[in-house]
Amino acid sequence: MKNIILKKLGTIVLALLIGVSVFSLFPTVTKAETTNVTWSNGSLVRILGNNGDADKATVGKTSGKWFWEVSVNDNRYDSITLIGITGETGTLPSTSWDIMAKYGVDGQLLIRTKNTSNNILRTNYGDMFGGNDVIGVALDLDNDKVTWYKNGISQGTSIAKPSELAGSQVFPLIYNGNASEKKLTANFGASNFKYPVPEGFLPYQDSGSSTTPGSST
Structure with a gap:
């Protein structure tokens, strides 16, 4: 009887150890x-x-x-709603085009940096978006890249290169x-x-100590 009990306890302990080992393979989101x-x-x-508020x-x-994500909270597909990033200089709200990179409702990307003076670069980028869509922004400052997501896609x-924005910091912008x-x-x-x-990214307001699961998980 004693040997049977010991065997059962050993089996339970082994199962717990295996469980801990398996779960340790998967990073968690905090x-x-x-x-x-x-x-x-x-x-x-x-x-x-109205026009120019930011x-x-x-x-x-x-x-x-x-x-981070920005939700458009109405059903109107107005012509110019922009979600993007900007540098630390400039006064907001402003009727001028501040230094920025913005993804617009028409699917175009608008870029104005410290290297383009007052010129604005407009280029086709993604799908149109509007009422009740959710726009995600993945800002990769380590590799000088930014990617926008529409409803998770x-x-x-x-x-756009964040390093070309004015100042040493980059901010979310609307x-x-x-x-x-x-x-x-x-x-x-x-x-x-x-x-x-997205894999490898952290929530914008995180301290940097969290981890996000890889695509395989």
Whole structure:
């Protein structure tokens, strides 16, 4: 009887050890650990006024690979709603085209950097987006790249280079070029994203200590 009990205990211990070993193979996603990142109004929701109103996040980044989502909170497919990145200089809101790289509702990418003076580069990039779409932004400062996602689908690595923005930091940006108000809601990682985080990226407001699962998991 004693030997049977010992064998059963050994089997249970072995199963637990195997379970721990298997789960250790899979990285986990942890909650963001930094102070909440918001728009300048202290909220994740921002109602942009008429043409030229814009805003950027309260925290910038200098390195790393970061992801966030911006939801378009109405059903209107207005002509100029822009979601992108900008440098640390410039005053917002502004009626001028600040230094930026922006993915627009018409599917075009608009780029103006410290190297292009006042010229704006417009190029076809991704699918059109509008009411109730969710735009994800994957900012890769380690490799000087940025990729936009529409409802979880990558639009491809863009030609925009974050290093060409003015200043040492890069910020999430939203811009309204319409005559009517536009409501946009950001998720920098305070809650679950609607779509998967790209492999190797962290929620924007994370401290950098979390890990994201690889595509194989």
